[in-house]
Amino acid sequence: xxxxxxxxxxxxxxxxxxxxxxxxxxxxxxxxxxxxxxxxxxxxxxxxxxxxxxxxxxxxxxxxxxxxxxxxxxxxxxxxxxxxxxxxxxxxxxxxxxxxxxxxxxxxxxxxxxxxxxxxxxxxxxxxxxxxxxxxxxxxxxxxxxxxxxxxxxxxxxxxxxxxxxxxxxxxxxxxxxxxxxxxxxxxxxxxxxxxxxxxxxxxxxxxxxxxxxxxxxxxxxxxxxxxxxxxxxxxxxxxxxxxxxxxxxxxx
Amino acid sequence: xxxxxxxxxxxxxxxxxxxxxxxxxxxxxxxxxxxxxxxxxxxxxxxxxxxxxxxxxxxxxxxxxxxxxxxxxxxxxxxxxxxxxxxxxxxxxxxxxxxxxxxxxxxxxxxxxxxxxxxxxxxxxxxxxxxxxxxxxxxxxxxxxxxxxxxxxxxxxxxxxxxxxxxxxxxxxxxxxxxxxxxxxxxxxxxxxxxxxxxxxxxxxxxxxxxxxxxxxxxxxxxxxxxxxxxxxxxxxxxxxxxxxxxxxxxxx
DNA sequence: ACGGAACACTGGTCAGACCAGTTTTTAATT
DNA sequence: AATTAAAAACTGGTCTGACCAGTGTTCCGT
Numbered sequence: 001x002x003x004x005x006x007x008x009x010x011x012x013x014x015x016x017x018x019x020x021x022x023x024x025x026x027x028x029x030x031x032x033x034x035x036x037x038x039x040x041x042x043x044x045x046x047x048x049x050x051x052x053x054x055x056x057x058x059x060x061x062x063x064x065x066x067x068x069x070x071x072x073x074x075x076x077x078x079x080x081x082x083x084x085x086x087x088x089x090x091x092x093x094x095x096x097x098x099x100x101x102x103x104x105x106x107x108x109x110x111x112x113x114x115x116x117x118x119x120x121x122x123x124x125x126x127x128x129x130x131x132x133x134x135x136x137x138x139x140x141x142x143x144x145x146x147x148x149x150x151x152x153x154x155x156x157x158x159x160x161x162x163x164x165x166x167x168x169x170x171x172x173x174x175x176x177x178x179x180x181x182x183x184x185x186x187x188x189x190x191x192x193x194x195x196x197x198x199x200x201x202x203x204x205x206x207x208x209x210x211x212x213x214x215x216x217x218x219x220x221x222x223x224x225x226x227x228x229x230x231x232x233x234x235x236x237x238x239x240x241x242x243x244x245x246x247x248x249x250x251x252x253x
Numbered sequence: 254x255x256x257x258x259x260x261x262x263x264x265x266x267x268x269x270x271x272x273x274x275x276x277x278x279x280x281x282x283x284x285x286x287x288x289x290x291x292x293x294x295x296x297x298x299x300x301x302x303x304x305x306x307x308x309x310x311x312x313x314x315x316x317x318x319x320x321x322x323x324x325x326x327x328x329x330x331x332x333x334x335x336x337x338x339x340x341x342x343x344x345x346x347x348x349x350x351x352x353x354x355x356x357x358x359x360x361x362x363x364x365x366x367x368x369x370x371x372x373x374x375x376x377x378x379x380x381x382x383x384x385x386x387x388x389x390x391x392x393x394x395x396x397x398x399x400x401x402x403x404x405x406x407x408x409x410x411x412x413x414x415x416x417x418x419x420x421x422x423x424x425x426x427x428x429x430x431x432x433x434x435x436x437x438x439x440x441x442x443x444x445x446x447x448x449x450x451x452x453x454x455x456x457x458x459x460x461x462x463x464x465x466x467x468x469x470x471x472x473x474x475x476x477x478x479x480x481x482x483x484x485x486x487x488x489x490x491x492x493x494x495x496x497x498x499x500x501x502x503x504x505x506x
Numbered sequence: 507a508c509g510g511a512a513c514a515c516t517g518g519t520c521a522g523a524c525c526a527g528t529t530t531t532t533a534a535t536t
Numbered sequence: 537a538a539t540t541a542a543a544a545a546c547t548g549g550t551c552t553g554a555c556c557a558g559t560g561t562t563c564c565g566t
Binding site for chain 3: 028029030044047058059060061062063064
Binding site: 004008044049051053060095096098103106156158160161164165 | 255257261294297298299301302303304305306307313320322348349351352355356359363408409410411414417418
């Protein structure tokens, strides 16, 4: 494997494991290059990979910083890079969610139809983990729950595609879910949706499971749209093992 | 904003738009550098960003390729990987069709809802080409018709995902159509389905379009299942996947 | 103390070279 | 002529060292 990738993985693990705190400054490119005994070019390439997956932010003349996972008190500048992203190319994000809506629904349908006892056990476990977790930091359990259902669909293609789509979504998105949770009404609704989804799948009711799952994604999507309108900040929250992507594009054709 | 980021955005947009198909090779770093008038370093940094997002894959000595959102068949063996798929893992094919069923339906739904006059023109053109073609060799028009509809959905993510699926599916549509068409009853049904789909999209009836498109894929899928049971061979019919160039990044050749 | 000019950082870009895999072309051998 | 093996022409991976462009600090003259 390429050196730049080894370094990016190494740095990412360091960051996600807490070795480097959010907002903390990363050593300068020249320092890293010297310390790791490689050229500055590979350091830059490694940093660009991390940048691509939203793990770090780089500011010209200042340095690179671990992306914050926590709401940032108003940053002097009126436009954080993240908001800028949303403002500039919000389309793809919703395009992504649009497709996900459909596929999560199908996954739920199939899961309700095909789940084995082992699947049910896994789903139940994930569901309980979701309930037992602090709502403010349940991005991981949330992901685990949905993943368990998708896998119970027993359609590897579906699993792979949904995984790809999730990876292509900004961490920002996942974080936004975490952002939604603090709002009591939202959190309640989401919890109820999860409960409904869980019940439908476990009781083997495909049609209902599909409906609930689709509605769930749509709900999150619309909630984000609202947040965007209100100008609320969308926060990053890296989740290990996930490779989010940024959106782009505005108009096809 | 940094040049490397502008380039990565541009490339990502190209890819998500479908201008660069999954598994398609991206111009070499030196070519991109020359064509875009920048140094190779910034090209590499841009590509590393996309790599971090999982949008592209890079292989030493070979080049960079648009990442497929679908597990790739065993390409190691140069002996008709498709047949291998059919014979060895027939499940995968139906898994693919299962997902496609859903997505083609969604595409049709969105197309009926969002198609512009230009889209309608394209769809009509493709539809007529489909009708005017010898049923025994209309794999390409068939593909063109469905593609026109997908693109009219104005969801680049959907375009890209379906592209991935089709890419891997050995052009199931084409192959199956070629196989199904000779059977008179089948051919008639398929023609009628196409007609219904066309009408629904052109008349702006999303619900109907979705239903028809879904049913169409399911029909083809089940027909193939029947054929398989009867022991009929499912024949591969390769069709050069061509994606029209929409940007100066394409290889002129 | 103040202001501003150097200076010392930071990342961003460029150029050209060379290494390491892969593919194609060429040329020698059979 | 067909095969095969060497050579050339690709591809990405790394290195070097230079210079530009923002940012922050230091220090000096007023």
